[in-house]
Amino acid sequence: MGDQQSIDWKNLLDEKLDNLTISILPPTLKLPALPVAVTQFMERSKDPEASLKDLAEIIETDSGLTIELLRHLNSSFVGLRHKATSAMQALSLLGRRQSTMFLITTGMEAAVRSRKSKLINQGSFWNTCLQKALFAREVGKLLGADVDVAFAGAMLSDFLLPILTNDLYEHYLQFTDSREKQPELMVQFENNTFQWDHAVAGACLARRWYLPDELVCCILMHHRGLHMLVDPVLKRSSVTAVAISALLPDQLRQHYTGLEQLVLLQEKWPAFDLEKLINSVDETHAEIGSGVKNDFPLARRCKPVIDRFKEKCESRLKNEATDT
Secondary structure, eight states: OOOGHHHHHHHHHHHTTEEEEEEESSSOOOOOOOOOOHHHHHHTOTTTTOOHHHHHHHHTTTTTHHHHHHHHHHHHTTTOOOOOOOOHHHHHHHHHHHHHHHHHHHHHHHHHTTSSOSSSOOHHHHHHHHHHHHHHHHHHHHHHHHHHHHHHHHHHTTTTHHHHHHHTHHHHHHHHHGGGGGOOOOHHHHHHHHOHHHHHHHHHHHHTOOHHHHHHHHHHTTTTTGGGGTTTTTTTSSSHHHHHTTTTTOOTTBBBBBBHHHHHHHOTTOOHHHHHHHHHHHHHHHOOOOOOOSSSSSHHHHHHHHHHHHHHHHHHHHHHHOOO
């Protein structure tokens, strides 16, 4: 079993990216930028001499980030007994590392939400990202992985898609309009069409922003699916939790049989109770109060496939009983 604490994330990323950079993308793409406050916070937080007061002052230069940080901290998702009223208090309670993960995901979501997509509904897109992030968090607990990185990794794994589907609309429209005739994975379609995919592009951009290497690895490998569970180094890591969460359904059906694979995983992994995990995600989603109406709870979206699985199990049990 690979110990996630001993993984050399930088060398792993160097090996997987193999010198690829954001230059692989068309120069006409209008790429998002991290909010200045997030960039400054990340840079300053690397300095062990930087005080919480110094970091709080950076956050407070962006009122939107400050409000979101306090809302997150004071939500039932975090479960504090006393409410925080300042960025300084928030940092003290969350700690630098968890605060950094939250600010990265929040800042990136804000940057991408400000852009329009001809193909993706932004509200539904981020709602799905949150479902995947909460699911990755639950799977991370089962694996003993870093749940904060798993959450952030799943939240950000598809962050470039609203921009790519807008700027390269005709290509992605071809994919969605003939989905049943396309490859199993959307990344396969992207590689066939562009010679790159959104996972590689997102990882290259995230690395250019100097995001944590483990988080960049989550973005890079999020479409490697159940294969990650047998990876000798990463099978108990946040990367695997994110890859499993990426099998959940979404607008573009990136994994054509992703949900079916999760249903079958239950037979191989007793601790992986898909229905229980899905219900936990929906309950937590409701408690967070993210400001986005959850019109499509995960349980409702997954119910048809899960019901078919139950029917097959019941039929199999009846046949076995008849045979005996």
